[in-house]
Amino acid sequence: MKKIIMTGGGSAGHVTPNLALVPKLKELGYEIEYIGTQDGIERKIIGEEGIKYHSISSGKLRRYFDIKNFTDPFKVLKGILQSILIMKKVKPNIVFSKGGFVAVPVVIAAHINKIPVIAHESDMTPGLANRLSAPYCTKVCVTFPESVKNIKDNKGVLTGTPIREELLNGSRILGRKICGFEDKKPVLLIIGGSLGSKFINDTVRLVIEKLLQNYNVVHICGKGNIDESLKNSKGYKQFEYISEELPHIMNTADIVISRAGANVIFELLALRKPNILIPLSKKSSRGDQILNAASFEKSGYSVVIQEEELNKKILLEKLEGLYKSKDKFVSNMTSSSIKNGVSNIIKLIEEYAL
Template sequence: MKLIVCGGGTGGHIYPAIAIAEYFKNQDSSTEILYIGGKYGIENKVLKNYDYRFETIDIKGFQRKLSIENIKRVFKTTSSMLKMRKILSKEKPDLVIGTGGYVCGPVVYMAALMKIKTAILEQNVFMGMTNKILSKKVDYIFYGFDEALKRYPFDNAIVSGNPVRTLEFNYDKKTAREELNFSSDEKIILSIGGSGGSQSLNDAIKLFVNYAEKNNIRLIHSCGEAYYDELKEEFIDINYDKFELYPYIKNIGKYMQSADIIICSAGASTLSEVSYFGKPIIAVPKAYTAENHQEYNAKMIEDCGAGYCIKEDILNADILANRVQNILFNQDVFEKMSDNSSKLYKGDACKIIYDALI
């Protein structure tokens, strides 16, 4: 079998594609996999850690205004479509799966035109523009959350949940804490701002450290590589030994399992990983995301009773401390949110996707 997966721009699009590819390969070792990403996306860096053939196309999303740059991007999209026709004609894949990002447009659309079996994964509650276009062409649509199916009840849609890198997340809490040298009884908060970091979350954490120290809470914050050097300088005078600052956490599963509460951006992939471990969530949706999809995701988390949504324009250390206090020091709330978070995880999304397509 020949499989093409595509997804790019953010880790939330890339890692689900990798998880799907790994599952297909594990089911049939003869499966040939080609990953197609954007020419400038972080997938170029991430895929170096995996043994997949990798191709890129030159594609960027359109600006929401008339501009010379948009005209250039029309030509790039056309060029990418032609390149994809050549790649697909050469590869003759049995299946093409897109997991999000502008790169999926030319790849999946051309595959559908060429009558190749196609599928897309809509990870968010609110469907992005690329998937709205592709949804009318593909054979299968997979949703990360039940709420998405309520909004877009296509006949060919299935709620699979979002793929999680289960091989990298195979930790129980006791083992995870032991490997990280954390004690079994300490309270731990993990804060992650997404693959690109979050300025607003970084700003709130600067003062939230004081709350963590006052309450003897271990605080682990992943700030994003672009912000790390600046934040490291700002935190140089902080002597709290239970505060850990990282630009990026590679083995994030171990840290997620160790945590009691997870503060994070509201990307669908991150939320699915958190719910895989059944952790209460404080979701901080990034305001600049396409179609404001993160806010829809975060509101869903709060509506389901799995945590809180704090919008960026009101986020500060005091509000963060208030929400943490309500969860971490109220056992009933903590247990209910943990249970509701677990319910958001649909099970093995990769298996559901595989069984539907094969």
């Protein structure tokens, strides 16, 4: 039996794409184990899948000055040593990395042990963790055609992003039932990322009465962001976070307002959901969501509102325009050559597994 170690963490976006690969890997007979941090979100997500989990030390990778920048390299070094010991015990045939700060010591340890590494980068440009990891990787999978040139040494491979099969098989009827929507108004889904977005939440709630005149609204608002004053509003359903219900909620949506993380926008593309993207600004990110959104806007898949431009008036105007021309966006997405990346990534894993 072949063995694979998977890694990635720090946010749900660095974990859930791994899960899209798990069913196919199991079908092919792989024994799967996972390396993550003790307290990261990856531990909870992977634990729910019944996959054997190993905890290591890992320092956070920062682009700004912080006193911890002087101590965290020692945590990374400890994580490398821990990963080396895990790999000597597990003896994996290959490692798959989805990025995030926990992946760096794992990838370096695999390289030291001469174990092939396939990494995946969701965004247009590589994140810091994947930039540090790339020299130790065998191949780096990318999601956007424009991204291949950003990977050095001919390691870049255009695969698309892996999308969980269950997400494509949700029930529109069940989604409406979960939300308690009884009329036939179209459904507007609002997603602020895995942690929610206070900025988007606040703007949406300023116009919620107008939105509810035309839509049923599902709002995934993030932990601690439920608005108690709106809990009994007819046609408005709030969730802090959803997991098992997500395929049904995604499928019931007619229009989506979302951040522009690569995982979610490619899920919207696969599901052919007309959408408004509000990317994180450069003030609070490295600008990757801005590039992601620009690519989707150029391809005719999305309408984009920059965070600095977002207000009540613009949101309502863009939403009205999108809904009127939604068939055009669906047509553009239907014609897209970008497909679910699961099969392409699995082929690479099979090709390079020792």
